[in-house]
Every structure is written in C-alpha cells, then in structure tokens.
Amino acid sequence: VPGHRGFYIIMVLLFEKLILCISEKNIALFAKVTQSSTVEKADLATDGNRVSPCSLTENQLSPWWMLDLHKPHKISAITVTNRNDSFSERVFGAEIRIGNSTLSNETEFNPKCGSITFTKAGYTQTYCCKGMEGRYVIIVIPERYRNLSLCEVEVYGVPEEFLCVSENSVSANGNATQSSGNDSNNAIDSIDSSTCSSTAFESNPWWKLEFSKTHAISRINITSKAGANLEGTEILIGNSLVNNGLGNPKCATVKNQTGRDLSFCCNGMKGFYVVILFPGNNVSLALCDVQVIGIPVP
DSSP: OTTOHHHHHHHHHHHHHHHHHTSOEEGGGGSEEEESSOSBOGGGGGSSOSSSOOEEOOSEESOEEEEEEEEEEEEEEEEEEOOSSTTGGGGTTOEEEEESOOTTOTTOOOOEEEEOOOOOTTOEEEEEEEEEEEEEEEEEOTTSEEOOEESEEEEEEEETTSOOOOOEEOGGGSEEEESSOSOGGGGGSOSOTTSOEEOOSBSSOEEEEEEEEEEEEEEEEEEEOTTOOOTTOEEEEESOOGGGGTTSOEEEEOOSOOSSEEEEEEEEEEEEEEEEEOOSSSBOOEEEEEEEEEEEOO
16 A cells, blocks of 8 residues: 555564564573683583583682673573583572673672572473563572582573563463363362362363463463372473373473462463373362463464
C-alpha cells in the first residue's frame, strides 16, 4: 500500500523480535568470559560441553567468574553443571548475580538469581531468573577462601530491547484431566492451596493440562500437598497424546525437594499438553496448585 511501506517493515521487525523472545537460546556461547584468577580457563565453562573440561580459579578470597553479554539482557534461566570428579565441592556456596555492575565496583551489588547448594558430581541445576535484567552474569563464592570451578554455564535470555509479551499463568485456559479421580481441576482453581487434586494409589499416576492451541512455556510452578514427596516426578511438554502424552519431551524432574513450592524453567518449550507424571508403583499424585507461565503462539 503506497505510503504504508515503512509501517509494514516495522511490524515485521517487531514480530521477529517477539518470536526470538519466546524461543530463547543459550547466549553464553557468544559472550566474553573472565574470572578472578586462572588455573583452568574461564571459557571452558561456555564451550557447550557439560562433561569436561571445566573452569577453575586459584584458592582465594571470594573467587568469581563473570560473563559479559556486551549489553543488557533479560534473563529467564541459568543452568549450571558441576564438575564430575572428586573436587565437586568447588561450586558449593556460590551465588548467581545479574546486573550492570562488575565486581570491581565494591559499593554496588547485582541482584541475586539463586544460590548453588549442591555438591553432587556432574549434577546440573537450572535457576529461574524470571526476566532479571543486566549485562553481566556473575557467579561468586562470597567472603570465603575457595577455588571456584564450573563445568558449564548456560544462560537463556534475549536483549533488553526485545518486546517480550507479558507472561501470565495460563493454567485456567486449559482443560485438566488425570489418570484417576475427578478432582483434577482443583490444581488450577486459583482458590488456595488447601484444595488439591489427587489420584488413586496406582502405577505411574499422571495429571494433564490440555490447551486449545500451542503455548510457549517459560516456567511451571507447582505446590504439592502438605507432607507429600514428589521426588522423581517428571514434567513433560509437547503435542503428542500417545500414551496420554507420557512420551512428550521433558522440561524437568523433581530433585532435592525441600518444600511444597517448586518452580521449573522450561525455556519456551512448546506444546498443546503439559503432563505431570509420578513414576512408581502404588503411589498417588496430589497437586494443590499448578501455574503454567507462558503465552499462546501461532
């Protein structure tokens, strides 16, 4: 249309930015990496290999590792993989911070996304950062003499200027079912966490949320029943209904449960179905609240 060509170009550019925003990639692979001292190079933690080799600082006070993204980004998730040997304690106690300050500025501290509390060799943990903004991702063990070692650090996000759609809980837009029982909607009723869905005691019980269109899922929050142990529970997202959707790709597995409220980053995984599976024999799956955070996509 004459006189409107510029408008259409702008709309195309905005759409491209939106699509990238809901299809986040590991941006750590393209960033500049430094650390407080070097025994093994800092960029070994961003080589795309979770197994080995790993970065390593000298034994020093407050060792740190820093990723420079060159400009501010919105960070949805950070995944850290520990070294798989007898020195796996070298990540314990580290803090993950995101912001626009570097460690050389002692009067300013970047906000914390999470703390590393595991020591298991070869273990991988994902931290939901919920869109925290900053140019730098810093992992530091504060105020202690330690070595800091990281086998892989993955950072998922987009540049700050990208026009992300505001994400909300879309659970109420779906239809909930489960392997047995008729109270599956209690997990998405938004009333409170005292009303829960619950299956019978059976083999491999599941709970499923079905949408009318494909959604890009960034995060899933689960509140379990008081006293319930969901260790080993799997969260699956995809478009397949074969075997009630149990063959869809996995977003996460519940590990090291420490309370009722659990949160898992799914990094824009797409699907019609969200399935929560509790593997085992003679077990019951009870869910008091399931919040699926995401947006519908074309």
